[in-house]
Amino acid sequence: xxxxxxxxxxxxxxxxxxxxxxxxxxxxxxxxxxxxxxxxxxxxxxxxxxxxxxxxxxxxxxxxxxxxxxxxxxxxxxxxxxxxxxxxxxxxxxxxxxxxxxxxxxxxxxxxxxxxxxxxxxxxxxxxxxxxxxxxxxxxxxxxxxxxxxxxxxxxxxxxxxxxxxxxxxxxxxxxxxxxxxxxxxxxxxxxxxxxxxxxxxxxxxxxxxxxxxxxxxxxxxxxxxx
Amino acid sequence: xxxxxxxxxxxxxxxxxxxxxxxxxxxxxxxxxxxxxxxxxxxxxxxxxxxxxxxxxxxxxxxxxxxxxxxxxxxxxxxxxxxxxxxxxxxxxxxxxxxxxxxxxxxxxxxxxxxxxxxxxxxxxxxxxxxxxxxxxxxxxxxxxxxxxxxxxxxxxxxxxxxxxxxxxxxxxxxxxxxxxxxxxxxxxxxxxxxxxxxxxxxxxxxxxxxxxxxxxxxxxxxxxxx
DNA sequence: ACCAAATTATGTCAAGTGTCAAAAAATCGG
DNA sequence: CCGATTTTTTGACACTTGACATAATTTGGT
Numbered sequence: 001x002x003x004x005x006x007x008x009x010x011x012x013x014x015x016x017x018x019x020x021x022x023x024x025x026x027x028x029x030x031x032x033x034x035x036x037x038x039x040x041x042x043x044x045x046x047x048x049x050x051x052x053x054x055x056x057x058x059x060x061x062x063x064x065x066x067x068x069x070x071x072x073x074x075x076x077x078x079x080x081x082x083x084x085x086x087x088x089x090x091x092x093x094x095x096x097x098x099x100x101x102x103x104x105x106x107x108x109x110x111x112x113x114x115x116x117x118x119x120x121x122x123x124x125x126x127x128x129x130x131x132x133x134x135x136x137x138x139x140x141x142x143x144x145x146x147x148x149x150x151x152x153x154x155x156x157x158x159x160x161x162x163x164x165x166x167x168x169x170x171x172x173x174x175x176x177x178x179x180x181x182x183x184x185x186x187x188x189x190x191x192x193x194x195x196x197x198x199x200x201x202x203x204x205x206x207x208x209x210x211x212x213x214x215x216x217x218x219x220x221x222x223x224x225x226x227x
Numbered sequence: 228x229x230x231x232x233x234x235x236x237x238x239x240x241x242x243x244x245x246x247x248x249x250x251x252x253x254x255x256x257x258x259x260x261x262x263x264x265x266x267x268x269x270x271x272x273x274x275x276x277x278x279x280x281x282x283x284x285x286x287x288x289x290x291x292x293x294x295x296x297x298x299x300x301x302x303x304x305x306x307x308x309x310x311x312x313x314x315x316x317x318x319x320x321x322x323x324x325x326x327x328x329x330x331x332x333x334x335x336x337x338x339x340x341x342x343x344x345x346x347x348x349x350x351x352x353x354x355x356x357x358x359x360x361x362x363x364x365x366x367x368x369x370x371x372x373x374x375x376x377x378x379x380x381x382x383x384x385x386x387x388x389x390x391x392x393x394x395x396x397x398x399x400x401x402x403x404x405x406x407x408x409x410x411x412x413x414x415x416x417x418x419x420x421x422x423x424x425x426x427x428x429x430x431x432x433x434x435x436x437x438x439x440x441x442x443x444x445x446x447x448x449x450x451x452x453x454x
Numbered sequence: 455a456c457c458a459a460a461t462t463a464t465g466t467c468a469a470g471t472g473t474c475a476a477a478a479a480a481t482c483g484g
Numbered sequence: 485c486c487g488a489t490t491t492t493t494t495g496a497c498a499c500t501t502g503a504c505a506t507a508a509t510t511t512g513g514t
Contacts, residue, residue, distance in 0.1 A: 023460060023511055045362040047274070051502065063504085064462050072502060124361050130354035130413050135272040147414070175414060175421055176431050183410020186357050187374070187402060194402055203451035204403050208439050212431070215438075224430040250481055250490055278472065290474080291492050299472065 011090045011116050014038060014082040030068055032058040037079050042124040046132065051075075077138060083125065084142045090116075091153035102160040107206045109153060113181050114188075114202050123189030126182075150178050161213050169221045177209050238317045238343050241265060241309040257295055259285040264306050269351040273359065278302075304365060310352065311369045317343075318380040329387040334433045336380060340408050341415075341429050350416030353409075377405050388440050396448045404436050 016031055036057035040049050051072055055062045069075040094108050116122050126143075133140040154174040158165065165173070188194040188201055243258055263284035267276050278299055279289045296302040321335050343349050353370075360367040381401040385392065392400070415421040415428055 021460095025461065025511070029461075045358065050500080052500085061463050062502085063464070066503070067461065070503095127354060127357035127361065131272065131358045133413075134351050134354065143413075144420075172424055172427055172431065175424070176428060176435075179410040179414045180407035181410065182413065183406040183408065186360075186370075186409065187406045193371075197399055197402070200399055200448050200452045201403060204399065204439070204448060207451070208403075208435055211438060211442075212435050221427050221431060224434070225427045248490095252481070252491065256491075277470080279470085288493055289472085290494070293473065294491065297473095 010112060011122075012086045013121055014079075015085040015088070016078075016082045017085075029058075029060070029064075033060070033065060033068055033075070034079050034082055037075065038083070038121070038125070041079075041128060042121055045124075046128045049076075080129075080139060080142050084146045087146050087149060091149055095153045095156050102157055103210065106154075106157045106161065106210065109157065110177075110181065110206050110209065111202050113150065113178075114184060114198060114205065117181065117185050117189050118195060118198055120190040123185055123192070126185060147178060147182075151175060154178060158213050161210070162216065164218050165213075165216060166218055169216065169218070172221060173212060173216065176212075177205075180209075181205065237339060238349075239313045240348055241306075242312040242315070243309045244312075256285075256287070256291075260287070260292060260295055260302070261306050261309055264302065265310070265348070265352070268306075268355060269348055272351075273355045276303075307356075307366060307369050311373050314373050314376060318376055322380045322383050329384055330437065333381075333384045333388065333437065336384065337404075337408065337433050337436065338429050340377065340405075341411060341425060341432065344408065344412050344416055345422060345425055347417040350412055350419070353412060374405060374409075378402060381405060385440050388437070389443065391445050392440075392443060393445055396443065396445070399448055400436075400439060400443065403439070404432075407436075408432065 014031075014034055016034055018027055019030060033054060037049065037054045040053055040057055044053075051065050052062045054075075055065055065075065069078065090112070091109065094105055094112060097105055097108075100108070129139055129143050133143050151171070151174045154177050155170055158170045158173055184198075184201060186192065188198045194201070241258075241261055243261055245254055246257060260281060264276065264281045267280055267284055271280075278292050281302075282289045282292055292302065296305065317339070318336065321332055321339060324332055324335075327335070356366055356370050360370050378398070378401045381404050382397055385397045385400055411425075411428060413419065415425045421428070
């Protein structure tokens with residue numbers, strides 16, 4: 001009954017904050033529940049994410065989940081927290097690698113993000129979160145946090161590669177890059193038709209993004225839109 | 228009780244195939260149900276999409292839906308069909324506009340797609356469909372059809388702008404453009420934080436895509452990936 | 455081995471779900 | 485306005501869901 005990792009990635013599946021007090025079994029049970037919930041979400045989607053199925057997935061009875069979480073909503077919050085927290089350190093490491101050139105670090109970051117997208121977990125979970133975030137402010141906030149982190153990382157590299165670019169234009173470029181990559185989820189994600197072309201897409205993205213960053217003159221974006 | 232359109236767009240909300248026989252009220256009831264289902268999906272998400280709520284939304288009783296659709300699944304299928312069919316003619320008109328240059332038609336197509344993304348309907352419904360498509364082959368097939376149509380249109384323009392590019396490389400470029408634009412949904416869609424920057428994003432996308440298409444040498448993509 | 459605390463199982467509750475059959479009402483050509 | 489057809493309502497069904505109280509079991513230090 002060992003926990004089988006859903007993915008092979010730089011980004012861990014969940015980063016669960018340990019709880020204070022209690023027996024060892026308590027912490028174990030908590031993690032089992034959250035991993036079980038993640039598994040259901042990935043394998044069967046949010047419609048199948050019921051307390052009874054989560055319990056059954058980790059060999060418990062439904063009533064026991066009430067001991068760990070006072071409501072289903074709280075369980076889902078903890079799951080989402082653990083899911084998003086897992087991205088915390090992933091990006092910074094690449095951006096601040098001191099030996100590599102800015103271009104190379106950008107390429108590595110692009111590959112990290114796009115490879116993460118091809119994992120089963122990311123490919124399945126994030127579309128669910130995008131849908132949920134339209135009607136749930138908490139989900140919206142957490143998902144936003146994940147993308148803000150990615151944009152900060154991209155932004156730093158843009159600033160290094162083209163220091164002349166003003167902040168607001170750097171931010172739009174970073175947004176454009178991030179959104180472009182996220183869009184690949186539905187087409188080149190796990191078990192999607194274009195998945196095998198992902199290496200080519202990664203190179204195309206790197207080339208394309210690098211050209212935007214380098215070729216953009218300060219004030220040019222605002223000029224294009226007639227500001 | 229008039230039907231209020233959810234969006235102001237070139238793409239109609241639903242394209243409902245009329246049914247044979249019956250009274251006028253029958254056709255009317257059918258359309259009311261499908262628009263009610265769309266409204267619920269947009270306003271409250273797929274979890275709230277129950278037969279009783281759909282019925283209540285269009286002033287019917289739940290039992291009556293069984294007269295129009297023998298199951299909930301069939302209702303959702305018809306909704307999805309009507310939703311995807313609405314994109315049928317939208318793209319071709321722009322691509323085959325004879326008076327404009329290929330560059331201009333590409334720009335117009337990009338703007339059409341990205342403007343559609345900023346509508347409430349598209350911004351809310353497609354993330355739901357992306358999530359559902361991971362576990363429902365029918366949804367997957369229909370959504371795929373929508374994007375295939377977009378890629379065909381983009382592909383034709385790429386071929387006009389850079390005829391030297393072989394087919395398989397054109398297809399990857401078209402995929403890259405389409406996926407990039409879809410990714411904007413979560414960031415610059417309806418009521419999303421970057422929505423007001425959409426005009427700038429559109430210009431950035433046009434400039435960026437045009438440069439890829441024009442600068443790409445035949446065989447270059449495959450060379451990049453080490454083929 | 456004992457025992458207080460922590461964990462798990464059991465059973466039940468009200469509310470909501472999709473489906474269906476049969477009664478009631480509305481439609482529209484003759 | 486008749487009357488066959490179409491549309492709508494009503495009421496019930498078997499089932500699932502989240503929540504909860506309570507009993508049974510397990511844990512780990514003494």
